[in-house]
Amino acid sequence: MSLFFTAFLVALITWFVATAMPMFLRWSCYFGGPLVAGLVMGLIFGDVTYGLKVGATIQMAYFGLIAVGGALPSDLALAGYLGTALAMSVGLEPSAALTVAVPLGALGLLCFNARMTLNAVWVHKAETYAKEGNIRGVKAMNLFASQLFPILTYFIPSFITIYVGSQGLVKFLAYVPDVFVKALSVTGGLIPALGIGMLLSYLWKKEYAPFLFIGFILSAYLKINIIGIAVLGASAAIFFAFQKEKEVV
């Protein structure tokens, strides 16, 4: 596949997931962007196993990302689809890929915010149509007009990143000393603390803190996986909820 075409495809997918994908799919494909990108980019770049590993490693940083009330802490379309593609195109180790994707996700907030600001225009247009009773007009504003700005804010930057950036990055990486690569990998291991820390901030309630440590021990000492911990957690939660209920009654 020519670099041009690859860049085109990556940009198209990134744009689509970021803004045009039906909401019921977005929940998985956007919030699990890197994981899904691993498979998609693996197919595009012709190495599924490598893709899966890169995607899964990047995903770890976004485990606990919570987007509440329209506020996005990081753009997962860019971090995921563009990030995985960029890392693969220069052949980074999965653990180092994280440190390429994560800054993309942070920068991606610019794209997101631009679109969030610009798109208000179409609501006002829709308001005019509404006053005229023009249902089709209202629909068109939501479905089609809404996609114009994102092409500017998502498609074009993504295309350039791959088409121009990947070559630059390859050259750059040739000069990077070993300890730097090691440091990237170490940092990659730390970054999941951000996502999980965000989740923790969202959930935090002092009197339930003990369960945080119980979950930690179950994993650190006993190697129980997340499903197992979830089942134990649900058991504890349900039992104590019942107990309380009875107290009240």
Next chain:
Amino acid sequence: MSLFFTAFLVALITWFVATAMPMFLRWSCYFGGPLVAGLVMGLIFGDVTYGLKVGATIQMAYFGLIAVGGALPSDLALAGYLGTALAMSVGLEPSAALTVAVPLGALGLLCFNARMTLNAVWVHKAETYAKEGNIRGVKAMNLFASQLFPILTYFIPSFITIYVGSQGLVKFLAYVPDVFVKALSVTGGLIPALGIGMLLSYLWKKEYAPFLFIGFILSAYLKINIIGIAVLGASAAIFFAFQKEKEVV
């Protein structure tokens, strides 16, 4: 040992455990019939190790069997003593033995019910003795008369099963395809779900369901054995019982 004598011995033991054994021994030897039969039949057939494995495997199906209010879900004398003997006499794999023993246990309900119906006769006779103040008569009804019908309903069918059935079964098994044997073994693995499901039905209380899952995880993930789970369960139970007590006071 001649087949006749073996059949006689097996039938005698089956009958004895089913009906004549003192109650305080019945609790172990009847409800743990297959397990005990493993040793007993192992001695009779001259291969204790094989017997123990067959018996223990069959026993798994009856782990959770609960006989409440005179209602028996399966006859454990037949499933255990006769079942183990039959399986051993035709040299079945322990995992397949289960599928021979379990139907015997189900059929055994016929024997059990026949006896439960017929034995009422002796109560009426005892009533007459009671009205005469004849203590010895009352005792005799309970001790000896009660054993007459069970000879019909337990001893004879058991004897025939071994004396005639085992030879038939050997011939039959020669024609059985491999996949069938495999299926028997798979089914054998599923059957304990029945006994444990019965126990669960008996114990079920919605608000304590979490403990079911906790016990499951302790075994499935952490390989804690039943004693360990019982100790943990007792600890939880006692602690919460104490907690509640204080609430009331």
Next chain:
Amino acid sequence: MSLFFTAFLVALITWFVATAMPMFLRWSCYFGGPLVAGLVMGLIFGDVTYGLKVGATIQMAYFGLIAVGGALPSDLALAGYLGTALAMSVGLEPSAALTVAVPLGALGLLCFNARMTLNAVWVHKAETYAKEGNIRGVKAMNLFASQLFPILTYFIPSFITIYVGSQGLVKFLAYVPDVFVKALSVTGGLIPALGIGMLLSYLWKKEYAPFLFIGFILSAYLKINIIGIAVLGASAAIFFAFQKEKEVV
């Protein structure tokens, strides 16, 4: 190092830890006497690894030792410093060392009690100084006078034990049969039950007994170490403390 000098050094250290060491260090160096002695005596005898093992093994017996209200169940300066030194000087196996050190700790109560009785003298002297408003006198009673008797009760017995006792013990051990050594080691394994039993007596509260068993299972079945158990214990404790608080409010 000559035996005389070694004996002198050991006696000096034992005396110092027993009575002259600043309180804030005593908490670790006295109550963890054997553990610390392992390192100290290892350096003196020139075999740190051996010393550490002997000390750590002896320490196990005193895990749970609790000294409350001035009552000491065993003297840890003698059991620890003198005990480790004596065991090392005759080259005992770590597991057998315990059975040399523990009786020393028990005998050590004599030294402790002697000192506790005699030292009251200086308080009366201090009282006289106080009535005279002589601050320096009061200080001197606490700092210096207090060290006179302990030299009698700690230094001298310790010196003799090493200088004389170790040679005697070597000769004695030559005649000891193998089964006796084995028995010493078995007993060494049991002795920690004493210290832990003392801790348990101190902590015992019937309604919290379940947690004893939970801790036991966590260690026996799941090999969770003490820190892990402490974290789980703290989690449970904090959660239930919070629960109760709410009940009251």
Next chain:
Amino acid sequence: MSEQVGKQKKKLTRKQLIKTWLTWISFAQMNYNFERLQGLGYCHAMTHPIKALYEKSEDIKSALSRHLIFFNTESTWGSMIVGITCALEEENANNPDMDPSIINNVKTSLMGPMAGIGDSITQGLVKVVLLAIGIDLAIQGNALGPILYVLLFTLYTVGLSYILFFQGYKMGKSAIINLLSSNVIDKATDALKIMSLMIVGGLSASMIRAKSALVFTLGKTVVEIQPILDNIFPKLLSLGALFLAFYLLKKKEKSPTYVLGVLFVVGFVGTFLKVLG
């Protein structure tokens, strides 16, 4: 309390009591039948106190008839009722004013609760735990499995019934009524449920054997389902089998034999379709 001063009070000897208890725990279900269940067994046990306490033929006849009534309980814990009955018969023998119908009232009102708690503990707990030990040893070919099982279980039935029988005799009916009116039994039953449900969970993971034989081919690589399931949630299929049985028994109220049939069908069809294996 009777005040028959002068007349010597009748009292059962220890030997007579032991005989009664022994008869009960040996022969309670000897003539088990649908009409009276343990009725004849109960009467058999009571022949010892009856012989000892009553002289008049009339009294003996009515006492024997009295104890042939329908009766059913869990025999170990139910020993307590037999003990209480001994105390009541003693009182009846000494006190001509007592209404003997009270004896059967006590018996029938206690047999239910005692069966409830007894079945939970004897069958739901003690049996299960001891069987777990026994099976574990036996499956390795160790004969100690069944031997330990029988010894420990018999120790339980004999030891506990002995204690409860004499407790019952000593405390008479009053203490039992206290016990039942307090909510101790409710609490104990609840505690037992917690414990037993954990055991049931553990059993279903350790005793039910269910594995998938499914294999997919994704491109060139062969993907086996069972190791993936093990990674995600070990013993998931065992749990599934348990819930299938539970669902049929509890929600659909099917008989055990029906469930047995279903399991056979699942096992055979699953094997033939190479889904299970």
Next chain:
Amino acid sequence: MSEQVGKQKKKLTRKQLIKTWLTWISFAQMNYNFERLQGLGYCHAMTHPIKALYEKSEDIKSALSRHLIFFNTESTWGSMIVGITCALEEENANNPDMDPSIINNVKTSLMGPMAGIGDSITQGLVKVVLLAIGIDLAIQGNALGPILYVLLFTLYTVGLSYILFFQGYKMGKSAIINLLSSNVIDKATDALKIMSLMIVGGLSASMIRAKSALVFTLGKTVVEIQPILDNIFPKLLSLGALFLAFYLLKKKEKSPTYVLGVLFVVGFVGTFLKVLG
């Protein structure tokens, strides 16, 4: 309730309802923007009932304008609000006395609670658990990882929103108000926190990779710190990294990007100083 006897009551067909639901769960955030957030998406979904219920141009115009109001919620759980709105519009179309402003009142009062519970469950729980499975498979190079993840998550969003939408339509506003005034949601949120905090604990041990590269030389022996830490408290540094992030986010109220920067600095400095590795 309207009493327009004679006049046929207007009712949304199942097909119209399904179209509404589908439009919502597909296009709720299509024109997401800072001014109205999901406002235009909501209006888009409501075009179906509006077309079906109103004939007069005036009614259509005011209904369309009504639903362009600011709106934001978690779209899966928020489907319930759309369902309720359908019921309300139906009532409004049949009952000329109804004050239509009630519709937007209901919408805005429900969108907060629904976002709260929905975000906790969809993002905090379902996503996390499914991602854990997916990553676990993918990291081993198994393509089932992302596939299972997308399938199961979509099953959740589609299935749950379908159920909640029709529940909302059936129960109307009364039931929801009951729900909110009872403390069921508070309790559910509490239970969720317990469960999710355990998961967070587990994630931090399994997902955060932090190891010390420190090595001491004590006399002749070389002492590595990491194995000692592992012996004392495994994954201690992972827990430390979590608390660093948590501290900055929660107590210092720093932005995620700031924390990202800190983690980069820690990672690089730690590596260069040979403390981490």
Next chain:
Amino acid sequence: MSEQVGKQKKKLTRKQLIKTWLTWISFAQMNYNFERLQGLGYCHAMTHPIKALYEKSEDIKSALSRHLIFFNTESTWGSMIVGITCALEEENANNPDMDPSIINNVKTSLMGPMAGIGDSITQGLVKVVLLAIGIDLAIQGNALGPILYVLLFTLYTVGLSYILFFQGYKMGKSAIINLLSSNVIDKATDALKIMSLMIVGGLSASMIRAKSALVFTLGKTVVEIQPILDNIFPKLLSLGALFLAFYLLKKKEKSPTYVLGVLFVVGFVGTFLKVLG
């Protein structure tokens, strides 16, 4: 509060306070004895504030005598009492109307509770946890074991006593009385018990070594008992040893030395009879 307007109020300097604290945590038990226990140590510590606050010889004499009273507490947590006493002496020096006997009342009423909580935490918890780490390292021949143990424990005693001393000084007696009258200490003690009992359980499994050497011959096969016990309930004998010691200490109220003797007898007899090994 004194109202000595005009006259400069006496105040202890930070340096004087630190000297007092340091003397206390260094020399509290220097002249430990059965008659007054830490009495002389307490007086020694108080010489610093006494020198600083009083000028009149009479005042100095009575203050010195006052602090020679019987005193005993856990020295780390007890630092708080010394801090409070400093505040009280300060008040006494400034307020001629104050009754100085209140000072000793406060001391003696606080020493018990502080010893209770201090002993539980310092000896029952901190020591045990740190020893566990230390022993674990030392037994592998790692010198960090005792070193870490001493460092961390000293950090605890010095750090905590410093904080509590100054807390006590700042809050004076009122705050402490609040603390004691609320049930915070009761609850904390309860929480500590839960935690410590779990640790005791863990210790008994990991620290008590007890194995059976019994071997049976059943027919031709040799059956070792220990592996069977391990299968049934690992470390059962360790638990047994714990309960033996506990039973003797708590129920029989035997001395530790007696229990030691029993353990020696059990160990030797058990080894000779080849039951233990």
